Amino acid sequence: MQNALEVQNLCKSYEGFALRNVSFTLPKGAVMGFVGENGAGKTTTIKSVLGLVRKDAGEISVLGGSIEDAAVRAKIGVVFDDLHLHKTLRIRQAAKIFPHLYEDWDAELFAEYINRFNLDAEKKIKDLSRGMRMKLSISVALSHHPDLLILDEPTAGLDPVVRDEVLEIFQDFMQDENHAILFSSHITSDIDKIADYLTFIHNGEILFSVPTDELLGEAGILKCSAGEAETLDAEREGLLRVRKNQFGCEILVRSKEQFRMRHPDAVIDPVTTESLMLFYARGEEA
Numbered sequence: 001m002q003n004a005l006e007v008q009n010l011c012k013s014y015e016g017f018a019l020r021n022v023s024f025t026l027p028k029g030a031v032m033g034f035v036g037e038n039g040a041g042k043t044t045t046i047k048s049v050l051g052l053v054r055k056d057a058g059e060i061s062v063l064g065g066s067i068e069d070a071a072v073r074a075k076i077g078v079v080f081d082d083l084h085l086h087k088t089l090r091i092r093q094a095a096k097i098f099p100h101l102y103e104d105w106d107a108e109l110f111a112e113y114i115n116r117f118n119l120d121a122e123k124k125i126k127d128l129s130r131g132m133r134m135k136l137s138i139s140v141a142l143s144h145h146p147d148l149l150i151l152d153e154p155t156a157g158l159d160p161v162v163r164d165e166v167l168e169i170f171q172d173f174m175q176d177e178n179h180a181i182l183f184s185s186h187i188t189s190d191i192d193k194i195a196d197y198l199t200f201i202h203n204g205e206i207l208f209s210v211p212t213d214e215l216l217g218e219a220g221i222l223k224c225s226a227g228e229a230e231t232l233d234a235e236r237e238g239l240l241r242v243r244k245n246q247f248g249c250e251i252l253v254r255s256k257e258q259f260r261m262r263h264p265d266a267v268i269d270p271v272t273t274e275s276l277m278l279f280y281a282r283g284e285e286a
Helices: 042-049 091-101 107-116 130-142 160-173 188-194 212-217 226-230 256-262 273-282
Strands: 003-014 017-027 031-035 057-062 076-079 148-152 180-184 197-202 205-211 220-224 239-245 248-253 267-269
Touching (some): 003 042, 003 180, 031 188, 091 130, 197 273, 248 273, 256 267
Parallel strands (some): 017 205, 031 197, 076 148, 148 180
Antiparallel strands (some): 003 017, 003 057
16 A cells, blocks of 8 residues: 655754654554654654755655645645634635635535534634634644645644544544544644554654554563662663663663563553653663
8 A cells, every 4th residue: 555655864954953864654544643842853844744845855755746746735634733824814704715725625524623613603713712723723624635634733722622522533534544644743642542653753863663552562661770770781671761860760671571571570661652752852772
């Protein structure tokens, strides 16, 4: 099956920051969580994929083609962290513009999402709360029948109940095996719920891009004293990263099951996307 998105050796330099050989592949039928600290390069990568900034080097394939192709762009739904519409427009007025922007615009589907999100069509964009603007942006992204969703902080500003509803909508979207989602978010619990792949960018470089269950399912967090940590052979025990604190050490282990076989009394906690980010952003190599 064709990949939805392929990024190979993407480079982009600004003063004081650079993307360096960013590479990852998003298969069709999958959701990729794209995570990293503020300023790590997530938005620059997304804008490069969408052709909104000119890359310095590298190759990007979107739905098997180029983002320069209008037919490819028509099959992408995009949500940024805010809505880019004229602030004085009412939602019902904006709804009349969208058919001119999207070839496959579905007015009935848009109305369904507006009702589902309890948005008042008479409200002006400037009078919408951040959460309401995100709901509107998500409604627009889904209402022209895209094959690929590219989401930059799509659940920001939403309360937990609405966030859960939005995630259900994304899961419904993924019932079609030809669909795919690139999902960038600081709300790592949302990533944990729906991502099939996890890609972590740090200081403009991809540290890993792997199936989620390979990391969250197999890895674990060993808790031990500093003295106990010093007795462990990192390579033999599969130790990846270390975080030290006043109570001792937390160590990211590659396989919690294999480690437990050798150390049955070890205290090993499960891994989350957030804990992985902390290990790679603030921890040390084991």
